Amino acid sequence: MGLPKKMESWRAALKFINRCPICGSNYSSDRARLFAKNDTANLIHLTCSKCSSYFIAMVLFVGRGLSSVGMVTDLSFEDISRLHKTMPFTINDMIGGYETIHHKFFLHSLIIKD
Numbered sequence: 001m002g003l004p005k006k007m008e009s010w011r012a013a014l015k016f017i018n019r020c021p022i023c024g025s026n027y028s029s030d031r032a033r034l035f036a037k038n039d040t041a042n043l044i045h046l047t048c049s050k051c052s053s054y055f056i057a058m059v060l061f062v063g064r065g066l067s068s069v070g071m072v073t074d075l076s077f078e079d080i081s082r083l084h085k086t087m088p089f090t091i092n093d094m095i096g097g098y099e100t101i102h103h104k105f106f107l108h109s110l111i112i113k114d
């Protein structure tokens with residue numbers, strides 16, 4: 001069962017993501033690149049050839065159909081290729097960051113010394 005073999009290609013799913021949400025121009029499939037995949041999902045990075053904005057789409061193959069969700073991003077393909085493999089922030093990371101920027105000497109720590 002499932003989709004016909006040629007429909008399983010993530011490039012075939014691009015026809016459902018055809019317009020840039022920023023400028024409205026059509027996406028060119030040669031500006032779309034796959035950066036991660038598993039058995040059911042493909043993560044695709046698109047660059048608009050007109051306005052150079054970036055878009056990330058997750059295309060899911062669910063049963064006999066396709067589903068997709070996406071968002072505008074400021075991450076380039078190189079950024080997303082590197083960052084999607086990193087570990088997510090933990091609660092302790094958040095607490096540590098909060099404590100660091102609220103420390104009374106935080107601004108002093110930013111001063112560059114000669």
Ligand SMILES: [Zn+2]
Pocket residue numbers: 020021022023024025048049050051052053
């Ligand atoms: Zn655009």
